[in-house]
Amino acid sequence: MNEKIRFSTVISNFGNQSDRFISSGYKDNKSLEEMFHDASKISDLSGLELVGTWHINEENLGLVKELKNKYGFKIPIIVIDTFSQKRWGKGSFTSGDPEIRKQAIAEVKKYMDICPELDCNMIDIWPGQDGYDYSFQADFIRDWEYMIEGISECADHRNDIKIGIEYKPKEPRTHCYVSSIGKTLNLINKIGKDNVGVVLDVGHALYAYENMAESAALCSLFGDKLFHLHLNDNYRYWDDDMMVGSVHIIEYLELIYWLKRIKYNGWFSLDIFPYREDGIGSARESINWIKEMMKAINSIENTEIEKVIKEGNAIKSSELLRKMVFK
Amino acid sequence: MNEKIRFSTVISNFGNQSDRFISSGYKDNKSLEEMFHDASKISDLSGLELVGTWHINEENLGLVKELKNKYGFKIPIIVIDTFSQKRWGKGSFTSGDPEIRKQAIAEVKKYMDICPELDCNMIDIWPGQDGYDYSFQADFIRDWEYMIEGISECADHRNDIKIGIEYKPKEPRTHCYVSSIGKTLNLINKIGKDNVGVVLDVGHALYAYENMAESAALCSLFGDKLFHLHLNDNYRYWDDDMMVGSVHIIEYLELIYWLKRIKYNGWFSLDIFPYREDGIGSARESINWIKEMMKAINSIENTEIEKVIKEGNAIKSSELLRKMVFK
Amino acid sequence: MNEKIRFSTVISNFGNQSDRFISSGYKDNKSLEEMFHDASKISDLSGLELVGTWHINEENLGLVKELKNKYGFKIPIIVIDTFSQKRWGKGSFTSGDPEIRKQAIAEVKKYMDICPELDCNMIDIWPGQDGYDYSFQADFIRDWEYMIEGISECADHRNDIKIGIEYKPKEPRTHCYVSSIGKTLNLINKIGKDNVGVVLDVGHALYAYENMAESAALCSLFGDKLFHLHLNDNYRYWDDDMMVGSVHIIEYLELIYWLKRIKYNGWFSLDIFPYREDGIGSARESINWIKEMMKAINSIENTEIEKVIKEGNAIKSSELLRKMVFK
């Protein structure tokens, strides 16, 4: 947790966000270059995540390289789009249609092969459409087997590219299969490949009633499996994708401490939906909060924090936190 | 609860549903006539709710009348669009911009004046964008005053048209002002007009941790204020807008009993988002479940049900329910 | 929000807390004098809330007066016990048994008459057992009528003693009648007496998915009805009754700002269950957090805060909060 901290964001942060009521979005659309340009105004930002099909594909690879170089960004991870097209509506890796399952795997492989072109070594698989909405609609065992097989095949495709699996309890399905840190670690263990790990989205953990610090620690305990972070905040019932610093200061501090302790050295990457807010401002504010919280953690000796944790006395924990936050 | 039961649905049930990940929708778009045509295939359906700007406006009034007559539907209620255009993104009745507040009120009045043309006597105000997302973003007192003033002005516009206020805890804001049955009844009481009452959306009540039967009863206790129903189901954490019959059978039975008891004689209207499902099938199934549940309630003498309720013994309640459901 | 801020706590904070698994409690029992003595060690504490039957009754009134004087505490409020005895198990004010209803009202009146003896001018009615657990177990309309009648009769008993109604969504019933700020304000409005208002328990508001700042503001809007505060924290799903400062810093700051704005001049009173924690430490820490948060709010000019709120721009709200919290 030092000068080497690298900040990034999903680039759509600078675009236009829609929901089911305003499907054309709350703001105006922006071109890819406009989004790179906006990003360049945030001095702390050195990485930009791209979503396949939205921001990068075979056609525009040249443009992406050009913008990346022009604006001087790294691409920490490419998010595979297995969720935003009609064909994925009833599942991707676990679709009942073998053709769709094949397409999902092919989509992953395609972007794994694009990665090196962008000096990127990781892709994000978020199987958001893989799950179910109603009872008696899903064959859980068959579908979990498809999931394991599908991601295994991707992992075998090339081991120089890491695969981060992003879990989420629900949305867009009422029940997503890969819904919690526990299920994700089971899946990863079953796949059993070194290049498969976890993308921990803090908001997803929060509304799965997880303490994200514990979830990060478990990734470490079960094999150095924390590959990447998605940072945002919410009110614990839904993936509100708010700015960091909006609600959960205390649990964020605990997360930051544990990231330091497990020697996480990946990116601190934002995944926010600033529907009604300025894109630049919302990313900048989020980063400023994270930096202040890192400073707060670093203001106390590790040995002192460890001593408090070891004691397990909540009153001392409260004193420690109060000193961190308000001093 | 007899032969006079009238079923309707929001007509968008037959259209194409989108969410923030697939903003072009999971299915194909349909024309207004196609939606009327689909609706006409459901023999139990005699009403169609229209949403202002989406399905009805000053331009297409002639077409709407024609389709209404051709397919033989009534229009139980028109839903005012104060939520689906960019201009409403930061509020309608409670916007900080006086021009927007005026436009919201004008929008309501315009549709109140259209109502008689369609033999319709009720509009639905759902102030979905009126609320806030973040702390220190809203002046609660000022905004609640705007809300009271705005809807009062609408109610004064003409008293032959009823105004049903539809509450919802959250979405699209993380916090909506008119979020619960209690707040809604306060608002209605403060407005103090006979033509202002409640649209009870069962799903909204469920994820506000209300028992919708109690919410309906409170509308009656505080002045015969249950004007209209929106029926759907969810898993209690979000407005999943699922088919009736998906999850909450027991609480639905209790609701149906109380609607009978408070002599509700309005419409039984669906408000479902069948993202991945056939529109006709999802409406038909929902109505079939409601009819079965009505039959279940009607299979037991009122006096017997009242006796069980009066006793307050949960074991007898369970026996009663078991008899209703499985016999 | 100045030197006149008065802190108190429910005195059971210093006692022994039990739950359904360790019904004898996690710590050792303490005598009333021991609890007064513990309280006296916290210099910021000048008030102690007493629970009827637990800490005060007709028999021990002399002792209470003596301890109160010896240790120099005020009694801001007496909490009426209509929840902790077998007779209340199926309701107090709304019991189906008229004898129980009479007893509940008598219990309130008795303690209203004791109040002046202790220079206390307020009682707290928390109708925790009034509600239901199962469907088809409750006659909502009858019970709400009992509730209105019962508390009205209490309010009429003497108008020099204020009655604060404390709402809570659930526990010990799965559904409590007086469950939200909205329902509580309806109840108070229906009763229509000047001496009836709200006890806002922050934790109860949080797990009703309320923003407690808005709830406080509504008490003001609907008639200066915020009589008393119960302060604690939780994880939004249950009444965890944790120390202040544990989770919701941001929303607490907003609450403190609004208390200042609506000119709340009552007590800042803790209602915590430190099951496994030292009673003195947990109260002291909670008060220290509140004082730090008050300082944070007072560090910014009112006009600046109002300007940010008026603008409704979440990025400015975030900047404001960051400035408050970290410097």
Added chain:
Amino acid sequence: MNEKIRFSTVISNFGNQSDRFISSGYKDNKSLEEMFHDASKISDLSGLELVGTWHINEENLGLVKELKNKYGFKIPIIVIDTFSQKRWGKGSFTSGDPEIRKQAIAEVKKYMDICPELDCNMIDIWPGQDGYDYSFQADFIRDWEYMIEGISECADHRNDIKIGIEYKPKEPRTHCYVSSIGKTLNLINKIGKDNVGVVLDVGHALYAYENMAESAALCSLFGDKLFHLHLNDNYRYWDDDMMVGSVHIIEYLELIYWLKRIKYNGWFSLDIFPYREDGIGSARESINWIKEMMKAINSIENTEIEKVIKEGNAIKSSELLRKMVFK
């Protein structure tokens, strides 16, 4: 799912239930013999679960055997008490105090050795006190290592006795370590012993936002690990421990189908807290609901159900369910 179905209940169902407000309980205490006697009045009941220290210990083993034989019950499982004594208040297997950790393991071994005396071959470990309440209070990695070590040692003690691990998201801690099906399967996999599996408490799964049918299926997929069931119901936010049949009929039907499909042949055991209800009645009603739901599932050919599930069409799922429930 046939004539061999065996029903049991935790015997405390017939006793007196307390909560934190009425710690002496809502009813009267009963002797062990009275509870056996009550249980004997339910003809479908053939098993009784005992909780260590509450109902069975080294002193009263003779009495338990005598009652078991006199009333003709089997003991499907003994629940180890690592949660209801002051010494466990800050954890059992993961306590910071090595002496307490030793005691927890010793407690398990002691009851494993008692099992054969009662023709019982399974114990239930519910590590309810193992977790944390506040941030910066727990060393997640150390504690999870203790948990793995501790239960491993128990499993090694004797392999003729099965150990079922019962997970629960929270209560009595705000965060329990073994909180979800995913984490539990990780723990079991890490321990890697044949005699360690899952006790699936349906209510715990429901308020972890799991679909309990999927959770049961995952136990099967990850190695025939569904050892035992605890049946009850709740409103999805808390462990209300209500009677079966109170809320979640649809999801219960799906669970029962999947138990049949994965060939679960263990007990159907109740774990209910009938605070205000008659013990005999609440167990009898729960069993009656389960039997009706089994009948409903058995009324449809397996092949028909499988066909619907395979198709994944929610409208057909709804038709199927409607036919099951109301015919």
